[in-house]
Amino acid sequence: MPLYHQLKALLTEKIESGEWPPGHQLPAEMQICSEFEVSRSTVRQAMQSLASQGLIERHQGLGTFVGRPKVANNLMELFSPYKGMLQADALPTQEIQKLTTVPAPRSVATHLGIPEGEDVYELRRRVVLQSEPLLLVINWLPVRRFPGFDKKFGELNSVIRTLNRHYGVAGIHQHKEIEITILDQEEAAELDSKVGAPALLITYLTSTVGDEPFEYRKVIVRGDRCKYYVHQAEPEFLV
Amino acid sequence: MPLYHQLKALLTEKIESGEWPPGHQLPAEMQICSEFEVSRSTVRQAMQSLASQGLIERHQGLGTFVGRPKVANNLMELFSPYKGMLQADALPTQEIQKLTTVPAPRSVATHLGIPEGEDVYELRRRVVLQSEPLLLVINWLPVRRFPGFDKKFGELNSVIRTLNRHYGVAGIHQHKEIEITILDQEEAAELDSKVGAPALLITYLTSTVGDEPFEYRKVIVRGDRCKYYVHQAEPEFLV
DNA sequence: ATTGTACGGTTGTCCGGACAATATGTCCAT
DNA sequence: ATGGACATATTGTCCGGACAACCGTACAAT
Incomplete structure (x- = not known):
């Protein structure tokens, strides 16, 4: 040993x-x-x-x-962690860190089906509970398809709602994936965590039926401070 | 930098x-x-x-x-990963590594509400896909409550089903939690992975209504080889 | 009272080296 | 052919040291 x-x-x-x-x-x-x-x-x-x-x-x-005990979230709210945290003692706050246009990085361009480097809106937010940042939400949207999004977003403070009311997007579907990731320098800085720390990565790819995807999203959840739970009545038999 | x-x-x-x-x-x-x-x-x-x-x-x-691409699982099958993998190209196999009685470690005793060191059955299994171990399932049950479990388990090869048919346990509820963990030496060896590698840890605490919990379970999923996905029609508005 | 400076203590980064553990291939004796 | 001993290459573990970056405190200067 x-x-x-x-x-x-x-x-x-x-x-x-x-x-x-x-x-x-x-x-x-x-x-x-x-x-x-x-x-x-x-x-x-x-x-x-x-x-x-x-x-x-x-x-x-x-x-x-x-370390302190982990924050528990209901797994049923896994894909809206903000909502899940509303049940905690304190209320989480949402901080908008920046909303700018940037050339699409490779991973974003690939998922959105656009050329690498084409302009996309990048919206970075973080959710803070008792002055401790717990998760990071990063949205990317093509500028070409949603011109002026950066100005309209402030009204509703919700990406999906803005697309719905201002751009007539309806019938939305989302493909979601959850996996483990390791924080890079930027993420670690925004989460007051350390480079190399493991975290949960939840990615969203939003589209309407029969259409190109138009929003790519990453939610990065601090693995050292968050966990999820669920209570279920019908256990599986296989294991 | x-x-x-x-x-x-x-x-x-x-x-x-x-x-x-x-x-x-x-x-x-x-x-x-x-x-x-x-x-x-x-x-x-x-x-x-x-x-x-x-x-x-x-x-x-x-x-x-x-590295190779991660194995994708349906999130709806998150809590029966074995079942989730049945959709993959190859069939997963279940290997029973050991089924013995051991003195209950602290974490197990705490969850089961029994004194530390009291005898419990420990069942260790692993699920292998194409000769690559992907996850580890460890069950603990009090010997006092389920005498002879080790002999009866082999008939059905299912913990819950064995409790149901041989001990009359019904009306089962399970509390489940998912979080990130780091592989220790034993886990890493059984998963052909490395000490310190991050993994998903899913814990189960099984009970019947108004009764003490009687089964504690850990499922350890290799973070470098597994991820989960889901496709959903109603996106959240909050983020 | 506020600001700036210096200091000690702690973790972060990086170096160069040594030997152990593990997997593959080669060669030899059988 | 087969098995064993050996050489080689690679990652794993561990050492000792050096300096940087950062935090809080104490103290001086303003």
């Missing part, structure tokens, strides 16, 4: 047993080095693994602390 | 552009070191991040290769 894994198990025990409660500050890396007589890179290997689980939180210049 | 992050972006571009197709072997770590004049630890930092995204696969003694 590798050293860093032994160390990780040891720290996990301290946390799960309650000896180190949520918010408790862990010893500094160098202190752990001397206590267990291992090198700092070994300590960091263990710590990073714990951090990506959400079990601890690390802050440069401050120290390492035991 | 940190060196390892620049390097990571560079490698990502090679893969997403198609210059390095799925299965293509990447240059060895030391080769990349000399090519970009960085240290090996920097290369490894970038590689590990790519690996946890599922973008590349690393094999000790062999090398590093571009």
Whole structure:
């Protein structure tokens, strides 16, 4: 068993047993080095693994602390996480970070069926609960198809509703996918998280029947701070 | 921008552009070191991040290769992943790895409302698709309540069905949670994956109305090889 | 009272090196 | 042909060190 894994198990025990409660500050890396007589890179290997689980939180210049319990959301509201959070003690707030036109990146262009580099509106929002950002919502729409969207969006503050009322879009279908992703630098900065931290990625591709897709959306949910639940009466028999 | 992050972006571009197709072997770590004049630890930092995204696969003694596309599952079948995979080209197989009695670990005892260390049945299975293990199913049941479960399970090969027919359990409810986890050593070994790789963790707590919970279950889904999708006609207005 | 500066402590990044563990292929003895 | 010993290549683990980036505090200057 590798050293860093032994160390990780040891720290996990301290946390799960309650000896180190949520918010408790862990010893500094160098202190752990001397206590267990291992090198700092070994300590960091263990710590990073714990951090990506959400079990601890690390802050440069401050120290390492035991993580808080995850926020629970109803799985039935999985695809409208904002709505799901309305049941929490505090109300989530929606912050619009920017609404600009940008040349379509490859992944966006591919999904929307337009040439790479064609102008698209990029709308970035984040949902904050008790001054802690929990998820990021990024929408992309072709400028050619929805001219002036950036000015009309402010009225309703809803993408789908704006398309419906101002551009006559109806009969909407959405293809959605959920998977695990790793935060890049920009996402991590906006979520007050760390590069490389795992997160849930929910992608939307919106279209009307028999038409090209016209909206591509990413919802990035902090994996260390969010989980989903559901209560169901008919269990499966296969497993 | 940190060196390892620049390097990571560079490698990502090679893969997403198609210059390095799925299965293509990447240059060895030391080769990349000399090519970009960085240290090996920097290369490894970038590689590990790519690996946890599922973008590349690393094999000790062999090398590093571009990852294959993720397996897509219907989200409606999210909580019976085995059933969801039946739609794939190949049929998944269920392997029973062990069925023994063990003293209940803390997390299991807490959920089942029994003292830590009391005997529980532990059933470990894994689901394999084309000789690649995709998910792990672990069930725990109190021995005191279901004596002889280990012998009766083999008849039906289904936990819920066995409880129903042999112990008269009916009116079942299940509380389920989905979140992100990181593979520990045992899980990684059983999934042919790596310690520290992110995965989806789906936990089940089974009970009948007005009764103690009597089954605790973990389903661990490889995050680098699985994703879920759903197609829906009524989009949300809030986001 | 406010602002700027300096300092100590902590985590983040990066280096160079050493040896272990693992997979493949080669060669030899059987 | 077959199996075992060996060499080779690759990633995994671990070390020790150096400096950067960041945070809070204390103190001085304004």
